[in-house]
Amino acid sequence: MRQDEQQGEQQDRPLPQTKEELLARIEQSRAALEGRIAQLSEAQLTGPRDQAGWSIADHLVNLGAWERSIAYLLQGRPRHEGLGVPEASYLGTDGTDEDSLNAIIHQRTEDWPLSEALESFRDAHRQLLAALAPLTYDDLLKPYSHYLPDEPGEDDGSPILRRVLGNTAEHYEEHRPWIEALVR
Secondary structure, eight states: OHHHHHHHOOOSSOOOOOOOOHHHHHHHHHHHHHHHHHTOOOHHSSOOOOOOOHHHHHHHHHHHHHHHHHHHHHOOOHHHHHHTHHHHHTTTTTTTOHHHHHHHHHHHTTTOOOHHHHHHHHHHHHHHHHHHHTOOHHHHHHHHHHHHHOOSHHHHHHHHOOHHHHTTTHHHHHHHHHHHHOOO
């Protein structure tokens, strides 16, 4: 089960009932995260590392990669391209699990300067909002296979809305405690 599926299942909050509610949830969570990182210095964003060796900037790049993957999905483009990982790794056909996917993303981006990390994080959000713009709420109730019918893997028929939340608002909220721990 991929990260977006797990996050959607872990949240007790009901799914948004309108597209406007979805966008509000995303923007509220995003604004809280952006507000917090705006308070931090470059040294705080790039210096301290967690047990996995990630800085706050690394967490932001990871958030952006998964968010971009959802933008790609909504556009009918392969998610592995949005993540910047090999297709076999994303699909798990080479034995790669979610933690290994995150490690691949980290390894590819860990030497990025802060400006590039922040731009990638913010550009992914712009891409997601652009991908969501033409969609109706009914579109968001369609399953994964509607968007990527040729991608192998499991599609449980749940609305794509769940994965959008899992890779935006819920993902931001998942990373915030890790970011806060690095600030301390």
